[in-house]
Amino acid sequence: MKLRPFKPCVLQQGLVYQFSSVARIINNKSAGAGYQEVATPTAQLLCLKSNILPFGNCLLERKSVSAIMKQVSPLSIAQITDIHLFTDDNQKLLGLPTTQSFQAVIERLLSLQPQPDLLLLTGDLSQDGTPESYERLQDLLIPLEMPTYWLSGNHDCISAMQQVLNRAPISPRKAFTQGGWNFLLIDSSVPGCVHGNLSLETLDWLDFRLRLMSDSFGSNSVPHPTVVALHHPPFRVNSHWLDTSKLQNPEVFFAVLDRYPQVKLVLFGHIHQEFNRQRNGVHYLGSPSTSVQFEPQSSSFSLSHEKPGLRLLKLYPDGSWETRIERVAYSHKLDLAATGY
Numbered sequence: 398m399k400l401r402p403f404k405p406c407v408l409q410q411g412l413v414y415q416f417s418s419v420a421r422i423i424n425n426k427s428a429g430a431g432y433q434e435v436a437t438p439t440a441q442l443l444c445l446k447s448n449i450l451p452f453g454n455c456l457l458e459r460k461s462v463s464a465i466m467k468q469v470s471p472l473s474i475a476q477i478t479d480i481h482l483f484t485d486d487n488q489k490l491l492g493l494p495t496t497q498s499f500q501a502v503i504e505r506l507l508s509l510q511p512q513p514d515l516l517l518l519t520g521d522l523s524q525d526g527t528p529e530s531y532e533r534l535q536d537l538l539i540p541l542e543m544p545t546y547w548l549s550g551n552h553d554c555i556s557a558m559q560q561v562l563n564r565a566p567i568s569p570r571k572a573f574t575q576g577g578w579n580f581l582l583i584d585s586s587v588p589g590c591v592h593g594n595l596s597l598e599t600l601d602w603l604d605f606r607l608r609l610m611s612d613s614f615g616s617n618s619v620p621h622p623t624v625v626a627l628h629h630p631p632f633r634v635n636s637h638w639l640d641t642s643k644l645q646n647p648e649v650f651f652a653v654l655d656r657y658p659q660v661k662l663v664l665f666g667h668i669h670q671e672f673n674r675q676r677n678g679v680h681y682l683g684s685p686s687t688s689v690q691f692e693p694q695s696s697s698f699s700l701s702h703e704k705p706g707l708r709l710l711k712l713y714p715d716g717s718w719e720t721r722i723e724r725v726a727y728s729h730k731l732d733l734a735a736t737g738y
């Protein structure tokens with residue numbers, strides 16, 4: 398049976414190996430004595446027959462190890478959304494040069510210590526949908542040297558994205574695991590439309606992936622906590638003009654998620670503002686754009702003077718998480734008379 402190392406920074410002295418759905422800690426002195434295999438690859442859930450766990454050079458009570466691991470081993474991710482880049486850097490969206498505001502967000506990301514472990518781009522990455530705009534995006538992301546995953550929004554061109562956004566560290570993968578969390582990225586865009594919709598094919602894929610993740614862990618254990626990301630909000634945000642373009646079939650989306658309690662977070666863009674709603678144990682988080690911001694609770698199209706921003710998240714192996722919005726100091730004169738975009 399093939400063994401592969403589990404995140405080695407978790408325990409300093411022992412090495413943790415994972416195979417199939419079973420995790421085992423192999424101590425420097427002996428493999429097995431006092432230990433038992435557990436049906437989870439999450440080191441936090443490794444258990445001894447006693448209530449003591451090894452941590453570094455120490456033996457600590459199980460609850461202490463859990464507390465320490467919560468401090469030292471979250472997966473740090475950044476969500477960037479609605480960049481609306483053009484082929485030409487000088488082009489503006491509602492008066493705002495989107496390349497410049499995006500560069501300000503990148504500079505903020507570069508200043509963070511430690512750097513996020515990965516970057517999620519949740520759609521409307523381009524305003525004109527050209528291959529050149531995605532090549533520009535690729536160039537602008539180079540300084541981050543960060544594993545980056547993306548999905549498409551209503552302004553994007555999926556074929557151009559697939560053609561360009563596929564070179565490391567940018568990955569076209571839509572299902573991956575990192576830091577003890579699963580990530581599933583789904584396409585809610587509808588060609589030629591502003592609103593979102595999940596196709597039967599997408600819903601089947603989501604259900605299949607979540608079921609696969611559950612089955613691989615067996616019936617006696619808990620699968621990895623999971624993030625699902627898409628572009629369109631599955632909820633109204635109390636802005637009539639925006640709510641007409643939300644996800645049109647949220648009920649079928651919820652019906653899938655309701656079958657899999659490992660789903661903890663749903664991340665989305667499109668609304669160019671912060672949003673947080675809880676449903677059935679899942680938190681649904683909307684994030685500011687790196688370009689223009691929309692005025693919350695506005696019945697008609699209205700821009701806000703809020704600054705461009707991004708969302709940062711820390712994801713812990715036990716399924717808990719923390720998040721905050723970061724905004725940058727960038728500002729530019731906006732076309733406030735605009736009635737749409």
Ligand SMILES: [Fe+2]
Pocket residue numbers: 479481521667668669686
């Ligand atoms: Fe957008």
